[in-house]
Amino acid sequence: MNEPERPLRLDATREEALEHAAKLVAEAWRSFDRFRPEEPALDDRVRELIRGALPEEPVPVHEALDDAARILDESIAQPRPRYFAFIGSSGLEIGTIGDLLAQTYDINLAVDARAATVVEHQAVRWVAEFVGYPSAGGAFTSGGTISNLTAIAVARERALPGSRHRGLAASHPAVYCSEEVHYSVTRAVELLGIGSDNLRAIPLDGLRRMRPDLLAETIDADLAAGVTPVAVIATGGTTLTGAVDPIGELADVCGPRDVWLHVDGAYGLPAAAVRPELFDGLERADSCSIDAHKWLYVPKACGVVMSRHAGVFAGAFAHEEGYLPHQQHELHAADITLEYSRPFRALKAWLAFRAHGAKQFRDAIAKNLDEAEFLYRHAQATEDFEVMEAPPQLSITPIRHMPDGVVPNPHNQALADAIQSDGRVYLASALIDGDVWLRPCFVNFRTTEDDVLALMDVARALGERLARDGA
Numbered sequence: 218m219n220e221p222e223r224p225l226r227l228d229a230t231r232e233e234a235l236e237h238a239a240k241l242v243a244e245a246w247r248s249f250d251r252f253r254p255e256e257p258a259l260d261d262r263v264r265e266l267i268r269g270a271l272p273e274e275p276v277p278v279h280e281a282l283d284d285a286a287r288i289l290d291e292s293i294a295q296p297r298p299r300y301f302a303f304i305g306s307s308g309l310e311i312g313t314i315g316d317l318l319a320q321t322y323d324i325n326l327a328v329d330a331r332a333a334t335v336v337e338h339q340a341v342r343w344v345a346e347f348v349g350y351p352s353a354g355g356a357f358t359s360g361g362t363i364s365n366l367t368a369i370a371v372a373r374e375r376a377l378p379g380s381r382h383r384g385l386a387a388s389h390p391a392v393y394c395s396e397e398v399h400y401s402v403t404r405a406v407e408l409l410g411i412g413s414d415n416l417r418a419i420p421l422d423g424l425r426r427m428r429p430d431l432l433a434e435t436i437d438a439d440l441a442a443g444v445t446p447v448a449v450i451a452t453g454g455t456t457l458t459g460a461v462d463p464i465g466e467l468a469d470v471c472g473p474r475d476v477w478l479h480v481d482g483a484y485g486l487p488a489a490a491v492r493p494e495l496f497d498g499l500e501r502a503d504s505c506s507i508d509a510h511k512w513l514y515v516p517k518a519c520g521v522v523m524s525r526h527a528g529v530f531a532g533a534f535a536h537e538e539g540y541l542p543h544q545q546h547e548l549h550a551a552d553i554t555l556e557y558s559r560p561f562r563a564l565k566a567w568l569a570f571r572a573h574g575a576k577q578f579r580d581a582i583a584k585n586l587d588e589a590e591f592l593y594r595h596a597q598a599t600e601d602f603e604v605m606e607a608p609p610q611l612s613i614t615p616i617r618h619m620p621d622g623v624v625p626n627p628h629n630q631a632l633a634d635a636i637q638s639d640g641r642v643y644l645a646s647a648l649i650d651g652d653v654w655l656r657p658c659f660v661n662f663r664t665t666e667d668d669v670l671a672l673m674d675v676a677r678a679l680g681e682r683l684a685r686d687g688a
C-alpha cells in the first residue's frame with residue numbers, strides 16, 4: 218500500500234486511519250442504541266486538549282482521532298434516544314456513511330457536476346413525492362433557515378418584479394405568518410429588506426394555528442392601504458407545539474388575492490407522509506421547506522426547498538457572470554440558490570431512501586407520533602403533571618409538573634435546569650402563553666416507550682425533590 222510522496226501525509230496509512238475511524242464510529246453507534254445513565258463531565262484529557270495552542274508538529278493520527286472521539290463523547294449528541302430537547306436529529310447511520318462518501322469526492326454542486334447534479338434533482342423529487350408535494354424543482358440547502366430565506370426571496374421578486382435589482386425603496390411590502398412562526402422567517406424578512414416591522418403575526422385559533430379569517434382581513438386592509446403582500450408563511454409544524462396551520466384554508470385566502478403561499482415544514486412536513494389529512498392543501502402551496510436533518514433522521518445539514526412552479530428560483534437568483542457557464546442554466550444550482558460552494562448534501566437523503574425505502578421512514582415517523590401521544594395520555598392520567606388541552610398534532614408534547622404547593626413557573630424552570638444538569642434525559646423548557654413548560658420533542662428513530670416513561674420518571678423524581686426543598 219504505497220502512498221505517493223506528497224505534502225500532508227499522515228503517520229499511518231490512509232487505510233489504517235480509516236479503519237481506526239470506522240472502529241470509533243461503530244463504538245459511537247453502539248452507544249446510541251441505548252440511553253446512557255448519565256452524561257459524563259469533561260475529563261482532564263479533554264480539558265487539556267481544549268486549551269491547546271495551534272500545533273506546529275503532527276501528533277500520530279490514531280491519537281488525534283481518539284482525542285476527537287473523546288471530545289465528541291463528552292458533548293451533547295442529539296442521536297441519543299433520550300435527547301428530547303428542541304428538534305433533534307438522529308444521525309441515521311446510512312446518512313453518516315453518505316456524508317463520508319460525499320465529502321471524499323468533495324464535489325461542488327454550484328455548477329453542473331454531472332451525475333451528482335442529476336441525483337440532487339432526483340432526491341428533491343423523492344422528498345417531494347414522500348410528502349405529497351407536486352414539486353417542479355428545488356434544491357438542497359443547509360436547513361430551514363436558508364430554505365425559508367430562499368423561498369421568500371422568490372416571493373419578493375414575484376410580488377415586486379425587479380426589486381432584486383432596484384431594492385425596495387419605493388415599495389411597502391408585507392409578509393404574513395402565525396404568531397408562532399419560526400424566527401428564521403423574521404430573520405429572512407430582515408435580510409431581504411422587507412423588515413420585521415412588516416411581518417404581520419396573525420393570531421392563533423384554539424389549536425395554535427394561524428386564523429385564516431384574520432389573515433384575510435389583514436391582507437385586505439393592507440391592500441387597501443397600498444401595501445404589497447409578498448407572501449404568507451404557513452407553518453407545517455410549529456417549533457413550539459407542533460401545530461400545523463390550516464394550509465388549504467390559507468390557500469383559499471392567498472389564491473384570489475394572488476399572494477404566494479410558502480409552507481415552512483422544516484420540522485413537521487415529513488409527517489405528511491403518515492397524516493396527509495393534517496396537511497390538506499399542501500399541493501396548492503407555491504413553495505415549501507423541509508429539513509431531512511430533522512424528521513427524516515439524516516445528519517445535519519440537509520434541508521430542501523422546492524416550488525411547484527418551474528423556473529421561479531432562477532428568477533430570483535440567476536446571474537450572468539463571465540466565469541459561470543450558462544449553456545445549461547437549469548443544471549447550475551448557483552443559479553437557483555444562495556450558496557456558491559455547495560456540498561453534495563442530497564447524497565445522504567438519496568442513500569437513506571434507497572437503503573431503507575419509504576415505508577421504513579413512514580413507520581419511524583408514525584412511531585414518533587405515537588410516542589408523543591403516549592406521553593400525552595400518560596401525563597394526563599397523573600395527578601402531578603399537566604398537559605395542554607388538545608392532544609399533540611405532531612410529535613411535541615408540552616408537559617408541566619404541578620404537584621400541590623409549588624409556584625408553577627419557577628418550579629418548572631428550576632426543573633428544566635435540574636433535568637439538564639442531571640443528564641439522564643435531555644429536555645428543554647419553552648414559554649407557552651407566558652407559562653414555563655417542559656417541551657419534549659420526538660424525532661429520533663432510536664427512542665422507545667421506555668425512554669418516554671423515563672422522561673416522566675426523571676422529571677417527577679427531580680421535581681419532587683425541588684418541591685421538598687422549596688424551590
Ligand SMILES: Cc1ncc(COP(=O)(O)O)c(C=O)c1O
Pocket residue numbers: 304359360361362363399401452454455456481482483484508520
Ligand atoms: C419550523 C422551523 N422552521 C425553520 C427552522 C430552522 O431550521 P434550521 O435549523 O435547519 O435552519 C426550524 C428549526 O427548528 C423550525 O422548527
